[in-house]
Amino acid sequence: xxxxxxxxxxxxxxxxxKAGALQHSQDKHFCESCGEQASITNIVNPFSLVDVKIxxxxxxxxxxxxxxxxxLMLNVSSLSYNFKNTSGLPLDDAVPFxxxxxxxxxxxxxxxxxxxxxxxxxxxMIEATSDAQLTKNAAELVSxxxxxxxxxxxxxxxxxxxxxxxxPTLYFDCxxxxxxxxxxxxxxxxxxxxxxxxxxxxxxxxxxxxQALEIVTLMAxxxxxxxxxxxxxNGTSVWERVLDTEAGGMNDVMYQLYRVxxxxxxxxxxxxxxxxxxxxxxxxxxxxxxxxxxNTHLALTVGGAQRFDTIGPAxxxxxxxxxxxxxxTLTSAHSYSTGGSNFREYxxxxxxxxxxxxxxxxxxxxxxxxxxxxxxxxxxxxRHAFRWTTDPRYMDMYSYAMTNGVMGIQKQNTxxxxxxLLPLGVGVTKxxxxxxxxxxxxxxxxxxxxxxxxxxxxxxxxxxxxKGATESVNATSDANTPSDAVTSSVDDLWVARxxxxxxxxxxxxxxxxxxxxxxxxxxxxxxxxxxxDGKSTITLSSPSSQQPKxxxxxxxxxxxxxxxxxxxVTVNGKPISGAIxxxxxxxxxxxxxxxxxxxxxxxxxxxxxxxxxxxxxxxxHAYTGMNSFVFGDTLLVGVYxxxxxxxxxxxxxxxxxxxxxxxxxxxxxxxSDSSTIEFVATTATQVITxxxxxxxxxxxxxxYYNMSTPSPSNVKNAPMLNTQPQK
Ligand SMILES: [Zn+2]
Numbered sequence: 098x099x100x101x102x103x104x105x106x107x108x109x110x111x112x113x114x115k116a117g118a119l120q121h122s123q124d125k126h127f128c129e130s131c132g133e134q135a136s137i138t139n140i141v142n143p144f145s146l147v148d149v150k151i152x153x154x155x156x157x158x159x160x161x162x163x164x165x166x167x168x169l170m171l172n173v174s175s176l177s178y179n180f181k182n183t184s185g186l187p188l189d190d191a192v193p194f195x196x197x198x199x200x201x202x203x204x205x206x207x208x209x210x211x212x213x214x215x216x217x218x219x220x221x222m223i224e225a226t227s228d229a230q231l232t233k234n235a236a237e238l239v240s241x242x243x244x245x246x247x248x249x250x251x252x253x254x255x256x257x258x259x260x261x262x263x264x265p266t267l268y269f270d271c272x273x274x275x276x277x278x279x280x281x282x283x284x285x286x287x288x289x290x291x292x293x294x295x296x297x298x299x300x301x302x303x304x305x306x307x308q309a310l311e312i313v314t315l316m317a318x319x320x321x322x323x324x325x326x327x328x329x330x331n332g333t334s335v336w337e338r339v340l341d342t343e344a345g346g347m348n349d350v351m352y353q354l355y356r357v358x359x360x361x362x363x364x365x366x367x368x369x370x371x372x373x374x375x376x377x378x379x380x381x382x383x384x385x386x387x388x389x390x391x392n393t394h395l396a397l398t399v400g401g402a403q404r405f406d407t408i409g410p411a412x413x414x415x416x417x418x419x420x421x422x423x424x425x426t427l428t429s430a431h432s433y434s435t436g437g438s439n440f441r442e443y444x445x446x447x448x449x450x451x452x453x454x455x456x457x458x459x460x461x462x463x464x465x466x467x468x469x470x471x472x473x474x475x476x477x478x479x480r481h482a483f484r485w486t487t488d489p490r491y492m493d494m495y496s497y498a499m500t501n502g503v504m505g506i507q508k509q510n511t512x513x514x515x516x517x518l519l520p521l522g523v524g525v526t527k528x529x530x531x532x533x534x535x536x537x538x539x540x541x542x543x544x545x546x547x548x549x550x551x552x553x554x555x556x557x558x559x560x561x562x563x564k565g566a567t568e569s570v571n572a573t574s575d576a577n578t579p580s581d582a583v584t585s586s587v588d589d590l591w592v593a594r595x596x597x598x599x600x601x602x603x604x605x606x607x608x609x610x611x612x613x614x615x616x617x618x619x620x621x622x623x624x625x626x627x628x629x630d631g632k633s634t635i636t637l638s639s640p641s642s643q644q645p646k647x648x649x650x651x652x653x654x655x656x657x658x659x660x661x662x663x664x665x666v667t668v669n670g671k672p673i674s675g676a677i678x679x680x681x682x683x684x685x686x687x688x689x690x691x692x693x694x695x696x697x698x699x700x701x702x703x704x705x706x707x708x709x710x711x712x713x714x715x716x717x718h719a720y721t722g723m724n725s726f727v728f729g730d731t732l733l734v735g736v737y738x739x740x741x742x743x744x745x746x747x748x749x750x751x752x753x754x755x756x757x758x759x760x761x762x763x764x765x766x767x768x769s770d771s772s773t774i775e776f777v778a779t780t781a782t783q784v785i786t787x788x789x790x791x792x793x794x795x796x797x798x799x800x801y802y803n804m805s806t807p808s809p810s811n812v813k814n815a816p817m818l819n820t821q822p823q824k
Contacts, residue, residue, distance in 0.1 A: 150556060466521040514534050
């Protein structure tokens with residue numbers, strides 16, 4: 098592709114410089130960003146974290162609060178150290194961070210990336226908690242980085258006044274010279290710059306910080322000029338070599354910025370980062386995941402989804418189908434029972450996960466699995482795919498990845514200690530990957546950056562708003578006369594995940610540009626113990642006694658692991674009519690809150706322990722016999738004391754692979770906490786205590802057991818994305 102062709106693409110697209118584009122971002126009630134509001138391709142939209150709050154004292158709330166503590170432990174002078182150092186501004190008595198943020202460390206061009214993540218995380222956390230000190234710190238950091246950018250305009254003037262990074266432009270020179278001598282910098286500077294740009298854009302989109310928008314716009318201008326000059330001088334082949342290095346979500350942030358600015362250069366630059374070596378095969382539905390670095394390509398794929406959201410079906414439909422193909426491929430041929438993927442940061446060939454869990458020739462098999470930041474990006478992709486389709490399977494997968502791959506990486510009760518890699522092997526601990534647990538001030542890995550974002554947005558993607566449904570089963574309640582249909586004048590409410598929380602829901606808003614009052618139409622309160630006993634109670638109440646009624650459809654996700662025959666849904670105590678089908682939406686269309694009365698919806702979606710087989714198509718029983726235990730979306734692992742002789746032995750003989758009820762029993766002792774899950778599996782070879790992976794802290798555990806039975810039988814595999822609903 099030539100440069101002229103690429104610039105032509107930018108000029109041809111429908112420029113989104115709508116008069117009100119900048120004003121929309123001031124409206125924080127509807128969704129998390131102006132960019133999302135401007136999207137033309139979504140059936141449903143998420144709510145802003147301003148409107149959704151996690152209920153206090155839940156696991157999610159504790160995780161969020163721990164993360165808030167950590168964000169506040171990181172002071173502005175340390176967060177800005179490398180930027181000031183690069184710009185030549187006085188450092189005063191600032192103390193630099195260690196780890197990947199070390200000012201002169203061996204991995205020098207990673208420094209600054211975490212500061213970008215902190216900007217994104219603090220914007221999300223401020224929306225979620227309104228914390229005053231964090232608000233002050235975030236504004237101060239943007240201001241200080243603005244000073245650094247101004248100083249850089251004189252220090253690094255070659256491509257304009259916008260350079261901002263924790264390292265000098267020399268690193269980009271080296272990258273563009275393809276690291277010919279004497280360059281010794283061989284890392285990933287665009288990966289780093291992406292975090293800073295996204296952080297600034299989030300400060301603008303979520304907190305309306307206009308200086309942050311000015312900073313990111315100047316950065317975009319600088320890099321646009323730098324990149325187009327490189328291509329004009331050296332040709333596209335050099336640019337393609339540059340793209341062989343990890344560039345994070347440069348395409349992602351540039352599509353979002355374009356939706357704010359309407360500047361065609363921003364769109365052109367976004368397209369330039371849509372690496373065709375990746376998207377070419379993926380758009381042609383070819384599985385090229387094997388051997389590729391997972392997080393590099395997950396972040397790129399988030400950008401591909403953003404491309405579809407930005408320029409729409411007419412110009413980017415193949416990107417939507419490509420992203421959907423990618424999700425299907427990743428989850429059906431490369432994923433673990435956690436919902437996550439990758440070993441040593443790379444994907445294996447399809448259906449070849451056995452050697453990543455147990456391999457006598459590879460000491461880190463089972464240890465260096467599932468890089469945490471890959472789960473963060475997977476969740477973004479699933480959220481895009483869900484918003485396009487309302488396909489409940491995407492939220493099933495989202496729940497798996499969130500429950501195990503996010504909630505499982507934070508050390509309990511200790512702020513700032515998280516995992517890079519999530520061990521999924523035999524007799525492992527979370528700390529015995531080659532990275533171990535991180536430390537608050539001396540790690541700052543990629544996964545620390547994504548971790549602080551993940552734990553700031555735990556209230557995201559619980560509820561969605563929007564019209565239309567696919568795979569939906571309509572139900573009625575006899576509590577009053579159901580509406581004839583979901584009227585076109587209102588939006589529906591979608592309960593995508595069952596997490597104790599509150600929602601301020603304003604019915605009928607079209608989101609973009611519409612004036613919104615402070616008072617919502619509906620207060621939604623959810624009390625959920627879905628992960629423990631399959632139950633959730635959702636209360637809808639009106640903040641105004643003057644309100645006669647509200648008419649909208651409530652869509653409830655019936656997880657694919659629910660036992661439909663035992664499922665119950667009631668409205669104000671009366672069962673709804675209509676079938677409850679696992680893996681579908683259950684839609685209740687009716688008038689709510691008639692004459693201001695409160696309505697209560699009870700859902701009971703019971704599940705049971707099932708086996709989930711390790712994805713390996715070899716003929717060796719050592720791999721094909723490997724199964725994990727799952728309960729709903731929760732991966733259960735066998736836990737052991739440090740000295741247990743069984744900890745390193747995952748070969749077990751079990752009574753049956755299809756009927757687990759005879760040998761896997763719920764622990765119901767009077768001392769057990771009713772808010773936790775614990776099972777005991779009694780096998781011929783060992784008695785195993787099973788608890789959720791996300792509750793493991795320091796214990797040794799085993800994820801996959803090599804199971805044999807007295808007589809051969811097929812595993813009843815627990816559903817992930819591609820399997821049919823059970824029962
Ligand atoms: Zn990472």
